[in-house]
Amino acid sequence: MLNMCRMYVGAGMNTLFFGDNLDVMRERIADASVDLIYLDPPFNSKATYNIVYKSPVGAESQRKAFEDTWRWEDGAEAAMDDIRRADVSIFKVLHALQGFMGQSDVMAYLAMMAVRLLEMKRILRDNGSIYLHCDPTASHYLKIVLDAIFGKEAFTNEIIWQRTNSKSHAFTRFSSAHDVILMYRKSGQFIWQAQYVPHSDKLLKSHYNNVEDSTGRRYTLGDCLNPNPDRPNLTYEWNGLVKVWRWTKEKMQSLHDEGRLVYTSSGMPRYKRYLDEMSGTPLTDVWTDIPPINSQAQERLGYPTQKPVALLERLIRASTKEGDVVLDPFCGCGTTIHAAERLGRSWIGIDVTYLAIQVIVDRIKTRLPSAQYSIEGIPKDEFAARKLAEQDPYVFQEWAVARVGGQPRGRGPDKGIDGEVIFVRGPNNYGRAIVSVKAGRHVGPDAVRVLKSVVERERADMGVFICLNDPTQDMRTEAAVGGRIELPGGDRAKIQIVTVADLIRGPNLGILTELNSVTVTQAARAVQRKRPAKVRTPEELRNEPPLPPMPIKGGKAAKQQAQLPLDEPLLVAPQAKPRSRKRS
Numbered sequence: 001m002l003n004m005c006r007m008y009v010g011a012g013m014n015t016l017f018f019g020d021n022l023d024v025m026r027e028r029i030a031d032a033s034v035d036l037i038y039l040d041p042p043f044n045s046k047a048t049y050n051i052v053y054k055s056p057v058g059a060e061s062q063r064k065a066f067e068d069t070w071r072w073e074d075g076a077e078a079a080m081d082d083i084r085r086a087d088v089s090i091f092k093v094l095h096a097l098q099g100f101m102g103q104s105d106v107m108a109y110l111a112m113m114a115v116r117l118l119e120m121k122r123i124l125r126d127n128g129s130i131y132l133h134c135d136p137t138a139s140h141y142l143k144i145v146l147d148a149i150f151g152k153e154a155f156t157n158e159i160i161w162q163r164t165n166s167k168s169h170a171f172t173r174f175s176s177a178h179d180v181i182l183m184y185r186k187s188g189q190f191i192w193q194a195q196y197v198p199h200s201d202k203l204l205k206s207h208y209n210n211v212e213d214s215t216g217r218r219y220t221l222g223d224c225l226n227p228n229p230d231r232p233n234l235t236y237e238w239n240g241l242v243k244v245w246r247w248t249k250e251k252m253q254s255l256h257d258e259g260r261l262v263y264t265s266s267g268m269p270r271y272k273r274y275l276d277e278m279s280g281t282p283l284t285d286v287w288t289d290i291p292p293i294n295s296q297a298q299e300r301l302g303y304p305t306q307k308p309v310a311l312l313e314r315l316i317r318a319s320t321k322e323g324d325v326v327l328d329p330f331c332g333c334g335t336t337i338h339a340a341e342r343l344g345r346s347w348i349g350i351d352v353t354y355l356a357i358q359v360i361v362d363r364i365k366t367r368l369p370s371a372q373y374s375i376e377g378i379p380k381d382e383f384a385a386r387k388l389a390e391q392d393p394y395v396f397q398e399w400a401v402a403r404v405g406g407q408p409r410g411r412g413p414d415k416g417i418d419g420e421v422i423f424v425r426g427p428n429n430y431g432r433a434i435v436s437v438k439a440g441r442h443v444g445p446d447a448v449r450v451l452k453s454v455v456e457r458e459r460a461d462m463g464v465f466i467c468l469n470d471p472t473q474d475m476r477t478e479a480a481v482g483g484r485i486e487l488p489g490g491d492r493a494k495i496q497i498v499t500v501a502d503l504i505r506g507p508n509l510g511i512l513t514e515l516n517s518v519t520v521t522q523a524a525r526a527v528q529r530k531r532p533a534k535v536r537t538p539e540e541l542r543n544e545p546p547l548p549p550m551p552i553k554g555g556k557a558a559k560q561q562a563q564l565p566l567d568e569p570l571l572v573a574p575q576a577k578p579r580s581r582k583r584s
Helices: 021-028 076-086 088-101 105-123 139-150 201-207 249-257 309-319 335-342 354-367 382-391 393-403 445-458 473-480 500-505 519-530 538-542
Strands: 015-018 034-039 047-053 061-068 124-134 155-162 178-185 218-223 235-238 241-244 261-263 269-274 325-328 346-351 374-376 419-426 429-438 462-467 484-487 490-493 495-499
Touching: 015 021, 015 354, 021 105, 021 346, 034 105, 034 309, 076 088, 076 105, 088 105, 088 139, 105 124, 105 139, 124 139, 124 309, 139 155, 139 178, 235 249, 249 261, 249 269, 309 335, 325 335, 335 346, 335 354, 346 354, 354 393, 382 393, 382 500, 393 429, 393 500, 429 445, 445 462, 445 473, 445 495, 473 495, 490 495, 495 500
Parallel strands: 015 346, 015 374, 034 124, 034 325, 325 346, 429 462, 462 495
Antiparallel strands: 047 061, 124 178, 155 178, 218 269, 235 241, 261 269, 419 429, 484 490
């Protein structure tokens, strides 16, 4: 995890932090140094979210990305105390909420969010904006907290984003289909660039139904009168009519000469507004035009709660200009980073799970190969790696697996598999390596022997054994008798041993590990598309659960088809004979 020292991130430096965002903001981000903050924190849904790893070889696997559960004993009391010392007025608001909710999980969530939002206010520039993405179950509570921290006058918008289509199972209530994005500004000095959506077909047909003969340009006719009748300097005669006009007489003459005025039968001028000069319809606070990421979307990573890049690009365009600094303190799979990099903004990302850091690194490598950035909080030398292994063996395991180009399996029973590496053996030919990580100081040949048996059981191509220290002679011998394998990098041992020193230098396994957590999904899709569709057997069809009764009544009665016997070899409906037509 992050070894804190008070060294602030330099302006214009893209940085990805592995660590608690509260610590990072306090120790590494200076006052008034960020232009926009977008945060999509866990919603306290009490659910466990998994990331799905697809593979071109073998079955897909799941790995816990994060657990969306907040508990009072996890530090909420300390957070409340921090708020009390920082700002008594904000503490009173939180204390009042606590009197209503007690030491509940929701109150723990609000306390942990409040202490972080206080830091976000400190690091946000005076012309900056903050967008907090949440769902309707917590948005009303979070708005109270935001009002207390930023001031109720700082509230700007409650954006409704339709994240899914209507569901058919809304039997007891209206179907839930939207998220909430709360927008606040730190002061009245803010950056704003209006956003537009294309005109609807209905508007085009009703308003832009005129077409200019000479150019083919579509246009609508606008009013030339001034909405303010008390404008003496704009009151004059034009085309025999004395009115309060929208423009000066010189401007009206210029528009007339350009052919931008059309006159009615009464002599009233109308102004041509060309469709190709209009930006579109101004965007409201209800967004239905950005669909969620579906299972076939190219940007899909398999990461839970992943948001579309288009959603983040819209927010960043609206409240920043090129070169500004964007912060995402719960950056997850890195969608905010992706959008900021594409739009030429500097960025800071923070996440407390190493899985998220690995996914972001793989995403940048695959989708943004020219991006320049630094990573803080992960081991950069052998001493730091050994310290990580001692303090948090599971995080060390995740880091070690990622260093050899693999995906970690996660915590809990792993059946001897700490991770796996999918590597290229040739055109459309992929291999699979099982990774075993041992962070203890005393490791012997038995551990290598176990890995060999797991590789055999899983029918994998090779195994990678990671340990802290140099292997003993017995360990080397045990690995050597495991056989050889021909790889793109040459003939190698089927069981390879990698030390911490090798991980820091960059391990050379003789394999092409370009299939990271992003590209491996793309490869899996390509392989899946080439596989023939699975044909279900008659037995599988017979065992399918029956369809629920359809709520359809009426219609003409038809003769019931006889039931097929259960031993019928193929479930094919009998074909009726075609009715022959008599020739006249």
